[in-house]
Amino acid sequence: MDTRPIGVFDSGLGGLTVVKQLKALLPSEQIVYFGDTARVPYGTRSRSTLMTYAGQDSGFLLRQGVKLIVAACGTISSTVDDSFIRALPVPYCGVIEHTAAAAAAATRVGKVGIIGTTATVNSGSFARAIHRCDPKVTAVARACPLFVPLVENGYIRPNDPVTTLVAQDYLSFIREKRVDTLILGCTHFPILAPVISRVLGDGVTLIDPGVYTARQVAQILNEQHLAAPYRGDGQPADAYYITDQSDFQSVASIFMGDAFCGQVQTVDVNDL
Amino acid sequence: MDTRPIGVFDSGLGGLTVVKQLKALLPSEQIVYFGDTARVPYGTRSRSTLMTYAGQDSGFLLRQGVKLIVAACGTISSTVDDSFIRALPVPYCGVIEHTAAAAAAATRVGKVGIIGTTATVNSGSFARAIHRCDPKVTAVARACPLFVPLVENGYIRPNDPVTTLVAQDYLSFIREKRVDTLILGCTHFPILAPVISRVLGDGVTLIDPGVYTARQVAQILNEQHLAAPYRGDGQPADAYYITDQSDFQSVASIFMGDAFCGQVQTVDVNDL
Known part of the structure; x- marks a missing residue:
């Protein structure tokens, strides 16, 4: 048993989609979130x-x-290497491995699509992880850089005409390649799952990295005996740190819905 | 006569639209450009x-x-105050004053529209400057935050369907308020002038801050005897500094067309 918090960081607030899944799966864990809103976007x-x-x-x-660090960001998870992870004094979890494994297991036709930021797609991280899980599964990837500002500017309704038009453009390769499984490889993208589903139809399974990253965190906590005990009313509040006083509450509600609860503090990016 | 370069800075590469106008109006001047591409966007x-x-x-x-600093950025120009400008050891020029004066002079119906980033619009800088020029002119402003990523992702064709849809949404207030003059209050926006013109029709005059900022720079150089002599083949090359190795050449060509010529170097943002 270990009462220390889980640390989660992201370029901005997209990582809150991962926090939402962590809180659903591991309600006894305290979260400390760091969102680098002064330097967003990383992609x-x-x-x-x-x-x-x-x-x-x-x-x-x-x-x-x-007690554990989660890089709740497709871009960071795709960029950090083994030497970075080994240098950390606590366990590390990115959004790639379990997500790729889930996609490789989900595809029936042996073809997985990947969408993410330019940095994530250029890194080839999800495709390599899928290949490690099952070399027979092929992966095709497409950068969708405009999805991030669309989410952050609130173009998120399932039938939003702008987002639908952009999604039709970006996702035409999914249709052409006839994949049946699509990794939403950026933490902003699960917010657009309804739009993406409408554009692609029911035949394509969408894989939300937050769900599988939360499961990976649960596995690490169990294996390394780091899980927090049930604390009932004594459960400490979550803490959210941001580097720029953006309109946190309204954006947080886009990403987490009613699951958001905690204190928000601003950190000077020059003190990092 | 003063052979020192003119310094131009921006959050990223949008300020190159101002450099393009400076080079057209003041071909003997050397430019040193600083684009903070590691921390873009500022808006x-x-x-x-x-x-x-x-x-x-x-x-x-x-x-x-x-010898002179140009803040080629609507957001920065709207944010810095007199104490910042007075503390500089060289003359300063933002994109607000001459642009606002041009708009106040151009309107026939006494109504000017302003579009910019969220920070620029919230600051009210253009509206105040218009009021100083002519208190009878009314100003209405609308933040158009999605225009910046649309430009940077190449959605810039005059008939681009995504940008047209976004522009129709953002610019409906221009129609409602019946303004006849519109300030493109972000250095990215002149790139979208053809789309904006198509959406608004010929009845609305678009004001490009780069044009009027270049004229203001020329005026300061003349008044303070800081203009460079004609140097013919001895004209030193312009220098471009960026804080992140983005795809500079292709993005520079979006903003400057064939006018781009110079050396590009990367600066570590932690050394600033």
Whole structure:
């Protein structure tokens, strides 16, 4: 049993879709979230910039005394390498491995589509992870960079005409390649699942990384005896840190719905 | 006569639309451009973050020995205050004053529309500047945050269906308010002038801040005897500094067309 919080970080607030799944699966765990809203978006940054940011963001969480670090960001998870993960003094969990395994298990036709930011797609991280799970499954990927600002600007209704038009453009490759499973490889994208489902029809299973990342976290906590005990009314509040005072409450409600509950504090990005 | 370069900075590469106008009007001037591509976009950041970034960005230009600083960014120009400008050891020029004066002079019906990022519109900077020029002119403003990622992702054709749909949504207030003049209050927006013109029709005059900012720079150089002499073949090359190795050449061609010519170097954002 370990009462220390789980640390979750993301470029901005998209990682809250992962927090939502963590809280649903592991209600006894306290969350410390770090969203780098002063430097969002990460998806178009270079590798060296991303490695610097990942080090600063995880360093902040470690100073908060976390027992495990979740990179709730497809871009960061696709960028950090083994040496980064080995250097951390606590277990690490990205959004790639369990998500890729779930997609490889879900496809009946042996073809998985991947959508994400430019950095995530260029990294080939999901495709490699799928290949490790099942070399017979083929993967096709498409960067969908405009989905992130569409979500953050509230173009999220299932029948939104702008988002539908963009989705039809981005997702035409899914139809052409006849995949039956699609990884939503950016933490913003589950918000657009209704639009994506409408564009693709019922024949394509959508894989939400938050769901499988939460399961991977649960597995690590069990294996390493790090799970928190049930604390009832004594459960400490979650803490949310952001680097820019954006309109957190309204954006948080886009990502987490009613699941959001906790204190929000601003951190100076120059102190990271 | 002063051979030192003009320093131009922006959150990213949108300021290149201002550089294009500077080079057309002042071909003897050398330009040093700083684009903070590691921290773009600025338009949704808080005031305190923006003030920090403006200080770092202009400090970098001053270390390059510039004779004048242009904030080629609607967001920064709307955020910095008199104390910031007075603290600079060289003249400063933002994109607000001359642009607002041009719009106030252009309107025949006494109504000017303003579009920009969320930060620019919330600041009220253009509206105040218009009021200073002519208190009888009324101004209406609308944030168009999605225009920036649309430009950066190449949705810039005059008949692009996605950008047209977004523009119809954003610009409906222009029709309702019956303005006849519209300030493109973000340096990205002149790229979308053909789409905006198609949506609004010929009855609305579009005001490109780059044009009027270049005229203001020319005026400052003349008044303060800072203009560069004609140097013919001895004209030094322009220098472009960015904080993240984005796909500079292709994006620069979106903003500047064939006018781009110079060396590009990357600066570590942690050294600012």
